[in-house]
Amino acid sequence: MRGVGAGIVLVLFFLLQVLVSDKITFRSIGPDFPLLIVSYFALSNGAVRGSIVGFVVGFFQDLFNPSFLGLNALTKSLVGYALGRAGAQTERENPLFLLGLFGVTALAHDFVYLLVFTQLHLAKFFLTWVTVSIPSAVYTALVGALVHTIVMFSLTEVVRSLGKTRS
Amino acid sequence: MPIFEILLRRHREKTTLAILTLASVSLMLIPQPSRLTLAQTALNGILYPFYSVRNYLDDLGSVKKENSELKRMVASLLHERERLTQFRDERERLRRLAEFKEEQFLDLVPCEVIGRNLDRFQTAIVIDKGADDSIRTRMPVLSYEGYVGRVTNVFKNSSWVQLICSRNNPVSCLDKRSRVVGILEWSQFSRFELKQVSVVDDVQVGDTLITSGFGGVAPKGFPLGVVTKVREQMDGVSLKVEAVSDINFRSLEEVFVVKDEIPWDRAIFHDPQDSALVKSVLGGGP
Numbered sequence: 471m472r473g474v475g476a477g478i479v480l481v482l483f484f485l486l487q488v489l490v491s492d493k494i495t496f497r498s499i500g501p502d503f504p505l506l507i508v509s510y511f512a513l514s515n516g517a518v519r520g521s522i523v524g525f526v527v528g529f530f531q532d533l534f535n536p537s538f539l540g541l542n543a544l545t546k547s548l549v550g551y552a553l554g555r556a557g558a559q560t561e562r563e564n565p566l567f568l569l570g571l572f573g574v575t576a577l578a579h580d581f582v583y584l585l586v587f588t589q590l591h592l593a594k595f596f597l598t599w600v601t602v603s604i605p606s607a608v609y610t611a612l613v614g615a616l617v618h619t620i621v622m623f624s625l626t627e628v629v630r631s632l633g634k635t636r637s
Numbered sequence: 638m639p640i641f642e643i644l645l646r647r648h649r650e651k652t653t654l655a656i657l658t659l660a661s662v663s664l665m666l667i668p669q670p671s672r673l674t675l676a677q678t679a680l681n682g683i684l685y686p687f688y689s690v691r692n693y694l695d696d697l698g699s700v701k702k703e704n705s706e707l708k709r710m711v712a713s714l715l716h717e718r719e720r721l722t723q724f725r726d727e728r729e730r731l732r733r734l735a736e737f738k739e740e741q742f743l744d745l746v747p748c749e750v751i752g753r754n755l756d757r758f759q760t761a762i763v764i765d766k767g768a769d770d771s772i773r774t775r776m777p778v779l780s781y782e783g784y785v786g787r788v789t790n791v792f793k794n795s796s797w798v799q800l801i802c803s804r805n806n807p808v809s810c811l812d813k814r815s816r817v818v819g820i821l822e823w824s825q826f827s828r829f830e831l832k833q834v835s836v837v838d839d840v841q842v843g844d845t846l847i848t849s850g851f852g853g854v855a856p857k858g859f860p861l862g863v864v865t866k867v868r869e870q871m872d873g874v875s876l877k878v879e880a881v882s883d884i885n886f887r888s889l890e891e892v893f894v895v896k897d898e899i900p901w902d903r904a905i906f907h908d909p910q911d912s913a914l915v916k917s918v919l920g921g922g923p
Contacts, residue, residue, distance in 0.1 A: 498826055517650040525661065534680070535761055537805065538665070540661040543661040597825065601825070
């Protein structure tokens with residue numbers, strides 16, 4: 471059931487990115503669904519698959535802005551690798567743990583991304599990291615943990631009601 | 638061969654990461670034109686149909702509201718056209734009298750935004766007009782509120798527009814009040830910085846910045862933003878000027894590519910023969 475739940479969460483993240491990402495982003499502050507997809511996938515599939523999926527998702531994002539082609543691919547494959555390595559030792563089902571993990575991941579991702587993007591212009595780097603990355607990381611973590619909790623809770627209820635019907 | 642076997646079996650995770658890192662860095666090192674070609678080919682093939690469908694569905698949802706808004710706009714424009722026609726005739730007479738320099742109008746191609754980059758820090762949009770509609774690279778792009786950017790890549794039926802809220806797309810501009818010239822560069826969100834302004838230049842908070850027309854990229858006179866902060870730089874010779882744009886670059890839906898400039902006397906206003914069409918739009922029937 472956990473695998474099914476994870477699949478549903480991943481599909482939901484993808485749909486949210488495609489359909490509502492623009493609408494819930496305010497002044498550059500919004501949830502980073504591609505990052506959530508990579509993080510969530512890496513947690514349950516390990517470092518090899520996590521980093522490959524990170525690379526593919528990042529590369530796909532980079533296609534929209536070839537000026538920095540490869541940057542998202544790099545940062546997201548690093549995220550996939552790190553969370554894939556950490557995945558086995560983590561409490562993947564605990565929403566509070568996921569909340570913290572997604573937040574820290576988003577911050578680390580933006581840290582690496584902005585270092586390259588601002589070409590080590592430290593003033594711009596810190597300004598953007600503080601004003602955009604930190605609120606975005608909180609937003610990303612909240613949305614990620616919320617979607618996970620809702621899907622897992624709903625799935626548990628569905629399975630429970632199916633069990634009652636059969637008995 | 639044994640080395641590869643060892644790498645792939647014993648250090649599979651690290652080897653994968655190293656390969657992917659190498660691939661990412663290689664992508665970053667590809668020369669700009671090749672990078673663009675790679676991205677264009679991939680995006681054109683994969684995303685165009687998805688965005689078309691999504692925009693079509695979005696349009697269906699808003700078509701009723703948009704229709705009533707358009708009716709209101711047509712009525713207002715008809716009234717305004719009438720006044721403009723009179724102004725045109727009057728101005729033409731005055732121009733001949735004063736031998737004014739012939740002024741240019743713009744030949745605008747309305748375009749729909751069919752895609753935008755997914756990134757929070759970089760800004761480019763994809764529009765639904767391309768080489769088939771005579772769109773060329775470097776053509777300026779406007780929105781209802783002002784100048785938004787320029788065409789950077791043209792495909793058969795779509796084009797990429799790099800917005801001015803990008804780090805590498807500065808615009809030459811004028812202070813509308815004092816005519817001071819500067820270079821406007823994006824800093825973050827909808828905030829911009831006006832560069833190359835000295836302490837003797839007259840720039841004040843509240844001044845409107847417009848495109849200067851210098852360099853031939855952006856047509857002259859289109860709003861770019863309003864000055865929000867002016868202070869002297871540490872060097873004592875230049876000013877730090879901050880400006881903010883009214884345009885919400887993240888929600889652009891329609892833009893206009895400036896294809897050409899039309900002489901004033903050849904500019905086409907609404908033709909009275911189109912009145913049947915206008916009536917049908919306003920009255921809801923033929």
